[in-house]
Amino acid sequence: MKKVLVVILNKDNAEGLRETLNSLVNQVGSCRVCECFDVLVIDGGSKDNSAETVREFTSKYPCIKFKVQEVLGGVGPARLEVVKYAMSNGYEYIIWGDSENIYREDYVSKIIKVPTDCDVVSGKPLLRCHELSDKLFFWYHAYHVLFRYVRERHAPGNNKLVKTHVYLKSIYPPIIRSDDFYFSILALKKGVKFCYNEDAVVVVAVPKDWRGIKSWQKSRLLGLVQGAILTNRKLPPDFIPWFVFSLYPIYLMTALYLIAGAASFLGYLLLTIMLIITSYMIIKLSRLSRDVCMENKLFNGFLGFMGMYIHSLFTVYYTLRYLIKYLKTDMKEQFIRKSRKILDDYGFNLERTSTEISISS
Numbered sequence: 001m002k003k004v005l006v007v008i009l010n011k012d013n014a015e016g017l018r019e020t021l022n023s024l025v026n027q028v029g030s031c032r033v034c035e036c037f038d039v040l041v042i043d044g045g046s047k048d049n050s051a052e053t054v055r056e057f058t059s060k061y062p063c064i065k066f067k068v069q070e071v072l073g074g075v076g077p078a079r080l081e082v083v084k085y086a087m088s089n090g091y092e093y094i095i096w097g098d099s100e101n102i103y104r105e106d107y108v109s110k111i112i113k114v115p116t117d118c119d120v121v122s123g124k125p126l127l128r129c130h131e132l133s134d135k136l137f138f139w140y141h142a143y144h145v146l147f148r149y150v151r152e153r154h155a156p157g158n159n160k161l162v163k164t165h166v167y168l169k170s171i172y173p174p175i176i177r178s179d180d181f182y183f184s185i186l187a188l189k190k191g192v193k194f195c196y197n198e199d200a201v202v203v204v205a206v207p208k209d210w211r212g213i214k215s216w217q218k219s220r221l222l223g224l225v226q227g228a229i230l231t232n233r234k235l236p237p238d239f240i241p242w243f244v245f246s247l248y249p250i251y252l253m254t255a256l257y258l259i260a261g262a263a264s265f266l267g268y269l270l271l272t273i274m275l276i277i278t279s280y281m282i283i284k285l286s287r288l289s290r291d292v293c294m295e296n297k298l299f300n301g302f303l304g305f306m307g308m309y310i311h312s313l314f315t316v317y318y319t320l321r322y323l324i325k326y327l328k329t330d331m332k333e334q335f336i337r338k339s340r341k342i343l344d345d346y347g348f349n350l351e352r353t354s355t356e357i358s359i360s361s
Helices: 016-023 051-058 075-088 107-111 133-135 139-146 164-168 179-189 210-230 239-246 246-258 263-293 300-328 331-343
Strands: 004-010 037-043 065-066 092-099 120-124 160-164 194-203
Touching: 004 016, 004 075, 004 210, 016 051, 016 065, 016 120, 037 051, 037 075, 051 065, 065 120, 075 092, 075 164, 075 179, 075 331, 107 120, 107 194, 120 139, 120 263, 133 210, 133 300, 139 194, 139 263, 160 210, 179 194, 210 246, 210 300, 210 331, 239 300, 246 263
Parallel strands: 004 037, 004 092, 037 065, 120 194
Antiparallel strands: 092 160, 120 160
């Protein structure tokens, strides 16, 4: 039995899936497809020709398999299904990715070189940074590169290796998205160690148009609200920082008002603090752009900062909207019951694992 399982999450992206699989079958070095690692494409009910695309590869590489999710409607249930599959088939490592990834030819060989004391390892993302959406949100998949304290506590769900034994300590909540965020929080409480390998490089992507961005943000934030419900939180853990940032124009107007009035010292002090923080973030984002953007790096620091502000507005609006929706209806109780059943069906109930997901109604 192979030690390594590469998992590709996919839905209605046959074209991207083909590129992803091409990059995996062309891996070189000490870890090659069907010798060192197998591939599982877990599909969210695609209506395009994703299944046919995988079959083209399976005819030559029988270790590449295609499976439609047993429980549709989210990434969380898909990960639970994969974890059960991997543990049942003796895989020691799971490498998580999706059908928007294009792997550098030595990605798998690099990322499986896991230090003994590391349990979860993130790789280095690259983005083309060609479209405006890339420039606004290039930092999202590279947040762990931007801040050292983040990569010591979190690994993005589309670019990480996890030692399978970790899932005896922590597991993904069965939510539509942002499941990797809560997995990291729960794993840290169990002493799981996160590491970063900048030599394991993968090209990732963000949505290309406004419709795609809106859909991504809505599902991200619905997942965060669902995760908050399952972990007995009043708000998602990152809501307050993004809420504070969303008030940026108010801080600026307040500073200008104070400068124009009698309290000019306080106004200048507030304005200075804002300029220092803004400059720091733009410089950090500019450096990040030079590290992870493959082209068109000019002004990406400023555009990335603007993207973060847009991100904060999405976060505040949709978080509050979904919280109110769950509170006003019986959706919360229905969701908790459904989540309990999914966890039980995959053998990750509270009695058999040491997760700290609380789904008692």
